[in-house]
Amino acid sequence: MSLNKSCVLFTYEVSKIKLLKNEYLINYQYYDGDYSWIMIVTKDDILRADKELNKKTSILNRNDKTCHYNKVIRLTKIRDKKYALKFGYDAGIFDALFTFYQTHKLKPTVEFLKISGFIDDKHEDLYGEDEMKIQVDENNVSENNVSEIVFDGMNPDDYEVSYELTLIKGDCIESLQRISNKPIQTICIDPPYNIGKDTWDNIDNYIEWLTDVVVSLETKLKDDGTMFIFHNNMESISELMISIKKHTNLKFIQMITWNKRFAGSKKKGFLDGYVVKKDAHKWELMAEYILFYTKDNTWKYKDARVKHKVCSKEIQKEVPSKTGGMTGWYTNIETGLNFPTRERMIPITKHLGLKYEDVVPKFKNQKIHHSVWNYDSAKKHKNCSHVTPKPVELLENIIKHTTDEGDYLLDCFAGTGSLGRACLNTNRKCILIEREEEYFNFMKDELFQG
Ligand SMILES: C[S@@+](CC[C@H](N)C(=O)[O-])C[C@H]1O[C@@H](n2cnc3c(N)ncnc32)[C@H](O)[C@@H]1O
Numbered sequence: 001m002s003l004n005k006s007c008v009l010f011t012y013e014v015s016k017i018k019l020l021k022n023e024y025l026i027n028y029q030y031y032d033g034d035y036s037w038i039m040i041v042t043k044d045d046i047l048r049a050d051k052e053l054n055k056k057t058s059i060l061n062r063n064d065k066t067c068h069y070n071k072v073i074r075l076t077k078i079r080d081k082k083y084a085l086k087f088g089y090d091a092g093i094f095d096a097l098f099t100f101y102q103t104h105k106l107k108p109t110v111e112f113l114k115i116s117g118f119i120d121d122k123h124e125d126l127y128g129e130d131e132m133k134i135q136v137d138e139n140n141v142s143e144n145n146v147s148e149i150v151f152d153g154m155n156p157d158d159y160e161v162s163y164e165l166t167l168i169k170g171d172c173i174e175s176l177q178r179i180s181n182k183p184i185q186t187i188c189i190d191p192p193y194n195i196g197k198d199t200w201d202n203i204d205n206y207i208e209w210l211t212d213v214v215v216s217l218e219t220k221l222k223d224d225g226t227m228f229i230f231h232n233n234m235e236s237i238s239e240l241m242i243s244i245k246k247h248t249n250l251k252f253i254q255m256i257t258w259n260k261r262f263a264g265s266k267k268k269g270f271l272d273g274y275v276v277k278k279d280a281h282k283w284e285l286m287a288e289y290i291l292f293y294t295k296d297n298t299w300k301y302k303d304a305r306v307k308h309k310v311c312s313k314e315i316q317k318e319v320p321s322k323t324g325g326m327t328g329w330y331t332n333i334e335t336g337l338n339f340p341t342r343e344r345m346i347p348i349t350k351h352l353g354l355k356y357e358d359v360v361p362k363f364k365n366q367k368i369h370h371s372v373w374n375y376d377s378a379k380k381h382k383n384c385s386h387v388t389p390k391p392v393e394l395l396e397n398i399i400k401h402t403t404d405e406g407d408y409l410l411d412c413f414a415g416t417g418s419l420g421r422a423c424l425n426t427n428r429k430c431i432l433i434e435r436e437e438e439y440f441n442f443m444k445d446e447l448f449q450g
Pocket residue numbers: 170171172173190191192193200386388389390391412413414415416417418419433434435436439
């Protein structure tokens with residue numbers, strides 16, 4: 001999109017105009033006409049327009065519907081006016097179009113534009129090669145491809161987006177609010193442990209603060225999603241677990257021990273690595289821990305039973321014991337003691353309509369299938385002062401166990417962006433939030449250029 005003089009471009013809150021992969025729907029309008037039409041542009045076009053706007057003093061200050069999202073971008077561009085008249089619509093229609101888009105957002109762009117009455121076949125020739133061309137990846141249309149990340153009011157320097165990655169510079173809780181409940185398959189956080197490792201590692205009301213973060217994260221998680229929380233301080237872990245139990249509906253599954261061969265250890269192996277220190281009064285710490293949570297979906301069984309007017313016994317007798325008697329297999333599932341196998345899910349689906357994915361968290365067995373994991377501590381990065389990067393291979397193990405290719409992950413304490421690297425290595429998508437400028441810039445460079 002070249003920047004010349006002659007017409008203006010109005011855009012809306014970026015989140016509301018994001019269509020599919022790097023496609024944004026915008027409203028385009030001449031200075032001298034009441035006509036506008038829609039066009040598809042890329043994020044670069046919008047960022048360029050944003051920058052252009054900052055340089056200019058005269059921003060159109062209209063209070064009509066076109067501007068009611070409070071974001072007007074002035075873009076100048078030569079365009080044949082006859083197109084505006086031939087192809088144009090009143091700007092107000094644009095709002096109706098967005099409402100319509102909300103209900104049809106899973107449709108491919110072209111189809112959506114056609115069923116909304118905004119374009120028909122004869123208009124397609126007006127989409128020039130270089131700018132108004134609509135590109136739709138028909139194979140890639142799913143809820144996951146419709147970005148709902150809100151950047152309204154954010155400085156373009158504070159976020160970076162590609163198809164796979166969304167990087168946000170900012171405070172975790174505030175930034176999480178910008179993610180409009182995007183369903184995330186796996187959340188993996190490595191929060192400050194509050195042990196004074198760095199300036200970011202001293203937090204007042206630590207447990208309350210971290211609980212608030214987890215409460216906010218829970219709302220982003222898919223029903224079959226999982227959450228992993230790194231920590232190494234046992235007192236904090238115990239307080240945190242109690243607090244999470246009190247304030248969320250997350251279900252604690254287990255604690256994983258990360259047996260790390262730390263720098264001072266004799267490199268003999270994970271299980272016999274050792275450090276000898278004078279005047280030691282306790283054993284050297286050799287491990288960190290990862291709390292593994294899923295959503296608690298057990299309430300769904302009872303809800304479905306009430307809805308379908310079925311009692312537990314009816315379901316239970318579908319799978320009798322070897323001697324033909326009744327077992328407690330279904331009750332154990334409904335009370336959260338067991339997850340159903342796919343086989344056991346068949347009678348549950350028959351009676352309650354619930355599907356496996358509605359109630360069982362995604363978990364895919366891999367080679368490392370026990371809860372003690374041996375991974376070397378990650379090496380510090382040359383160009384970044386971050387003191388606690390996590391090993392990418394360990395994160396890949398979490399990713400492979402709990403997600404499929406194309407799923408979304410999230411880390412709101414991204415640091416050097418290790419989770420983003422692990423996601424790129426395994427074809428997953430990732431949202432990363434980091435507050436400190438140095439780390440944000442480092443991971444932006446590392447992940448977008450690497
Ligand atoms: C333990 S480090 C994470 C390291 C990361 N796992 C990695 O592999 O590089 C915790 C990170 O959280 C960031 N942080 C601390 N408080 C934050 C907050 N309120 N919002 C966002 N990030 C925060 C710190 O700057 C730090 O980079």
